[in-house]
Amino acid sequence: MGVSSTTDAQIVRRSENPVSRSDGSDTMKQPQHPIEDIEELFDDADQDRDDQISLTEFRGLMLTLGRNLHDDAVAANFQKIDANHDGRIGFDEFRTWWLRA
Numbered sequence: 001m002g003v004s005s006t007t008d009a010q011i012v013r014r015s016e017n018p019v020s021r022s023d024g025s026d027t028m029k030q031p032q033h034p035i036e037d038i039e040e041l042f043d044d045a046d047q048d049r050d051d052q053i054s055l056t057e058f059r060g061l062m063l064t065l066g067r068n069l070h071d072d073a074v075a076a077n078f079q080k081i082d083a084n085h086d087g088r089i090g091f092d093e094f095r096t097w098w099l100r101a
Contacts, residue, residue, distance in 0.1 A: 035095075042094050052088035 045053050045061040059074045081097040
C-alpha cells in the first residue's frame with residue numbers, strides 16, 4: 001500500500017461534494033466551480049485588495065473553508081501553492097491549486 005499524498009487543500013475542496021457509490025459508501029468528488037466562483041473566493045480572501053493572498057489571508061481562507069489547521073500545516077500548504085516563491089499567492093497560482101486537486 002502506498003502513502004496518500006492528499007493535501008489539506010484537496011480535502012477542503014473534496015469535502016464540499018460527497019458522492020455515494022453503488023455499494024453505499026461515500027467518496028469525495030471535487031466540485032466543478034466556474035471561474036467566477038474561484039475569482040470570488042480569491043477576492044474574498046484578499047482582504048487588503050492587493051491582488052495577492054498573504055500567508056495571513058490564506059490562514060483566514062482556510063478558516064472560512066472550515067479547516068482549522070495548525071500554523072505549520074497552513075504554512076506548508078501556502079508554500080506549495082506559491083509557485084514563484086515570492087511570499088504571496090497570485091490568482092493564477094490560486095486557480096491552479098484550486099483546480100488541481
